[in-house]
Amino acid sequence: KYEKIWLTFGIGSLLVFLIVLGWGAFYQGTQPPSCLVTLNPQNVQAHNSFKEENLGVQQVGENEYVVNVLASAFNYDLGKDEEGAPVKKIRIPAGANVTFQATTSDVVHGFHLSGTNVNMMLEPGYISDYETTLDNPGEYTLVCNEYCGVGHHMMSAIVEVY
Numbered sequence: 001k002y003e004k005i006w007l008t009f010g011i012g013s014l015l016v017f018l019i020v021l022g023w024g025a026f027y028q029g030t031q032p033p034s035c036l037v038t039l040n041p042q043n044v045q046a047h048n049s050f051k052e053e054n055l056g057v058q059q060v061g062e063n064e065y066v067v068n069v070l071a072s073a074f075n076y077d078l079g080k081d082e083e084g085a086p087v088k089k090i091r092i093p094a095g096a097n098v099t100f101q102a103t104t105s106d107v108v109h110g111f112h113l114s115g116t117n118v119n120m121m122l123e124p125g126y127i128s129d130y131e132t133t134l135d136n137p138g139e140y141t142l143v144c145n146e147y148c149g150v151g152h153h154m155m156s157a158i159v160e161v162y
């Protein structure tokens with residue numbers, strides 16, 4: 001008699017579990033996590049500077065910088081230098097307040113500045129941002145940690161903290 005109750009309970013739990021899992025995968029999976037878009041006024045203002053002509057590092061205050069990056073397969077676009085060549089390395093003073101703003105023009109890419117806490121997922125149509133202070137001088141490699149295709153491992157850029 002008890003066996004029957006436990007069996008029903010067990011199957012019931014399994015069903016609830018499967019429904020929750022299925023709902024999570026199919027319903028939630030189609031929407032990006034809401035934490036990607038931060039809508040405090042300061043960030044909205046920062047986002048407004050995300051334009052093609054503003055790619056790369058911009059100084060926006062005495063000790064404040066914004067870095068705009070457009071990812072695509074398989075490149076991080078940081079703008080062009082004076083000679084028109086693509087920028088592959090940017091420099092930021094140690095201890096400065098820096099906001100990384102990045103998005104992707106095609107598929108999902110990662111944005112991980114190795115050796116730091118800067119780690120974002122870039123999704124089409126969304127600007128991800130990360131505000132931080134890099135205190136230790138050195139060269140940090142920006143890498144893609146979301147598999148994005150055959151050139152995934154070649155996606156990189158350098159951030160030098162001086």
Ligand code: CUA
Nearest residue numbers: 144146148152
């Ligand atoms: Cu971009 Cu992997």
